[in-house]
Amino acid sequence: MVGIGDDAAVVATSGDAVITTDMLMEGVDFEPGTDPRRVGRKSLAVNLSDLAAMAAEPVTAFAAVALPRSGGRAIAEQLYEGLLALAEEFQITLAGGDTNSWNGPLVISVTAVGRVTTRGPLLRSGARPGDVLLVTGELGGSILGHHFDFQPRVREALWLHAAAELHAGIDVSDGLTLDLARLLAASGCGAVLDLDQIPVSDAARQLAADRADGISAREHALSDGEDFELVIAAPPAEADRLLAAAPPVRLTRIGHCVARPGLWQAARDGNWEPLLPHGYEHQLS
Ligand SMILES: [Mg+2]
Numbered sequence: 070m071v072g073i074g075d076d077a078a079v080v081a082t083s084g085d086a087v088i089t090t091d092m093l094m095e096g097v098d099f100e101p102g103t104d105p106r107r108v109g110r111k112s113l114a115v116n117l118s119d120l121a122a123m124a125a126e127p128v129t130a131f132a133a134v135a136l137p138r139s140g141g142r143a144i145a146e147q148l149y150e151g152l153l154a155l156a157e158e159f160q161i162t163l164a165g166g167d168t169n170s171w172n173g174p175l176v177i178s179v180t181a182v183g184r185v186t187t188r189g190p191l192l193r194s195g196a197r198p199g200d201v202l203l204v205t206g207e208l209g210g211s212i213l214g215h216h217f218d219f220q221p222r223v224r225e226a227l228w229l230h231a232a233a234e235l236h237a238g239i240d241v242s243d244g245l246t247l248d249l250a251r252l253l254a255a256s257g258c259g260a261v262l263d264l265d266q267i268p269v270s271d272a273a274r275q276l277a278a279d280r281a282d283g284i285s286a287r288e289h290a291l292s293d294g295e296d297f298e299l300v301i302a303a304p305p306a307e308a309d310r311l312l313a314a315a316p317p318v319r320l321t322r323i324g325h326c327v328a329r330p331g332l333w334q335a336a337r338d339g340n341w342e343p344l345l346p347h348g349y350e351h352q353l354s
Contacts, residue, residue, distance in 0.1 A: 072129075072162055072163070072164040072165060073163070073164065073165050073166075077165065078129070078131070078164040078165040080128070080129060080164065080182065083184075084184055084185060085184065085185045085189075085190065086128075086182055086183070086184060087120060087123050087125035087182070087183040087184065087185060087190060088180065088181070088182050088183075089116050089119040089120060089123075089180070089181055089183075090116070090178060090179065090180040090181075091112070091115045091116050091119065091178070091179060092176065092177070092178040092179075093108060093111060093112050093115070093176070093177050093178075094174065094175075094176050095108075095174035095175040095176065096174055099111070101174065104147065104151075105144045105145075105147035105148040105151065105175070106147045106148070106150050106151035106154075107151060107217045107218075108148060108151065108175065108177065109147065109148035109149060109150065109151030109152035109153075109177070110151035110152060110154065110155045110217070111151075111216070111217050112132065112148075112152060112177045112178075112179045113130055113132075113152050113155045113156060113179050113181070114155055114219060114220075114221050114297070115179075115221075115242070115297070116130065116179050116180070116181035117155075117159060117181060117221035117223055118219075118221040118222065118223075118240045118242070118297040119181070119240060119242075120181055120183040120221075120223060121221050121222045121223045121225070121226040121227075121240060121299060122191070122226070122238050122239050122240035122299060123183070123185075123190045123191055123192070123238070124185070124186065124188065124190065124191035124226045124227060124229075124230035124235070124238065125183030125184060125185055125186075125190060126183055126184050126185075126186065126223075126227060127159050127161045127181060127182075127183045127223060128161060128182050128183055128184055129161055129162050129163070129164040129181075129182045130156060130161060130162075130163055130164065130179055130180065130181045130182065131163070131164060131165050131166045131179065131180045131181075131182075132149075132152060132163060132166035132177060132178070132179045132180075133166050133167040133168075133169075133177070133178045133179075133180075134148065134166065134167070134168050134169065134175075134176070134177045134178075135169050135170070135171055135173060135175065135176040135177075136168065136169065136170045136171075136175060137170070137171070137172070137173065137174060137175055138170045138171065138172055141170045144175060145168060148175075148177065149163075152179070159221075159223060161181075186227065186230060186231065188230050188231065188235075191226070191230055191235055191237065191238040191301075192237060192238075192255070193237055193238070193239050193251060193252045193255035193256065194237065194255040194256050194257075195235075195236040195237040195256060195302070196236050196237040196252060196253065196256035196258055196260075196302035196326050197236060197256070197258065197302075197304075197326060198258050198326050198327050198328040199304070199305065199325065199326060200236050200237075200302040200303060200304055200305070200308075200325060200326040201302070201303055201304070201305050201308035201309075201322055201324075201325050201326075202249070202260055202262070202300060202301070202302055202322070202323050202324045202325060202326065203300070203301045203302075203303060203308055203311065203312075203320050203321065203322055203323070204241075204245070204267075204268065204298055204299065204300050204301075204320075204321050204323050205222055205225055205298045205299045205301075205318045205319065205320055206222070206268065206270075206296070206298040206318060206319055207268040207269065207270035207271075207273075207290075207298075207319065208241065208245055208267065208268060208269065208270055208273065208289075208290035208291070208293070208296045208298060209269055209270050209272065209273025209276070209286060209287075209289035209290035209291075209293045209296070210270050210271075210272025210273035210274070210275060210276040210277075210286075210289050210290075210293060211272065211293055211294070211295040211296050211297075212276065212293065212295075213272045213275060213276060214272070215270070215272055215295070215296070216294075216295035216297075219295075219296070219297045221297060222240070222297070222298065222299050222318065224317065225299065225316070225317055225318040226238070226299055228316065228317050229299075229301060229311060229316065229320075232310070232311060232314055232316075233303055233307040233308075233310055233311045234303065234304065234307050235301055235302070235303050235307070236256075236302045236303055236304065237252055237255075237256055237301070237302040238252075238299055238300065238301045238302070239251060239252045239299070239300050240297055240298070240299055240300075241294075241295075241296040241297060241298045241299070241300060242294060242295060242297065243294045243295075243348040243349040243350065244291070244292040244293060244294050244346075244347060244348020244349055245267070245290065245291050245292065245296070245300065245348075246291050246292055246332060246344060246345070246346040246347055246348060247292070247346045247347060247348030247349070247350070248300065248348070249262075249300055249332065249346070250332055250346035252300060252302065253326070253330070253331075253332065256302070256326070257330075258326045258327065258328060258330065259326065259327045259328070259329045259330045259331045259332065259333065260324050260325065260326050260327060260332055260333065261324050261325060261327055261333045261334065261335050261341055262323055262324035262332070262333070262334050262335070262344060263322075263323060263324050263334075263335050264287065264291075264334050264335075264344075266321060266322060266323050266324070267287055267290050267291060267321075267323055268290070268319065268321045268323075269286045269287055269289075269290040270290065270296075273286040273287075273289040273290045273293065274286040276289055276293075277289060291344075291347065292347040292348050293348075294348055294349035295349075302326055305325075308322065329341075331343065332344045332345075332346055
């Protein structure tokens with residue numbers, strides 16, 4: 070209702086708001102010298118991905134920026150160019166924020182606000198033993214460029230949430246196995262993955278070939294961060310319905326939830342072998 074230009078924004082609210090925030094820091098989340106347009110786009114895209122993970126419709130966003138003093142004006146213009154182009158694509162407004170300068174590197178923090186649909190929010194905690202695990206798109210190798218250019222799965226999440234009864238969801242920001250382990254921990258169950266079914270991206274194959282360090286394309290798919298695909302847990306009949314219903318994105322059955330806690334892989338002999346969650350974790354001391 071009231072956006073940039075007053076002391077605070079005024080947002081019309083009805084029903085539950087879903088709010089998420091994410092910060093990108095030069096030298097940590099992107100290399101110095103990265104095109105600020107890409108940084109601006111990504112700063113909003115990662116937040117939209119979190120709204121997608123909750124199956125919420127994006128409404129508005131706020132951006133707080135710390136600009137380096139030197140060249141800050143040009144950086145700001147390009148940063149907002151990238152951010153606003155994505156905002157327009159998802160038909161949301163940038164309703165406010167804060168722009169500062171300092172003798173430090175570029176930092177941008179975006180907060181996005183969404184609203185739940187009549188189905189309510191999709192949480193991490195609703196998965197049950199027997200649920201089928203589905204993943205959108207293809208995984209791995211995002212470092213080759215996808216981590217900037219990915220399309221947040223907002224429309225896909227809303228489609229899936231409307232088409233079927235989903236039990237739980239999360240977006241893959243830090244790595245499939247790591248994020249899935251978080252969903253399982255929140256749900257109080259475990260999962261068995263069928264590793265042959267993991268959708269491996271071309272980028273993961275290229276990365277494995279380029280690096281030739283013994284890490285396979287599939288291992289990249291299992292543990293690389295910033296794929297920003299969705300992992301969904303759904304009852305078997307609902308998952309079948311989704312897979313048969315021509316979803317607007319590649320949707321793959323990668324395993325199922327079990328009562329036994331932990332993450333497992335199905336071995337050829339039918340036994341379960343432990344699968345260690347692996348991915349990107351921020352280091353704190
Ligand atoms: Mg997330």
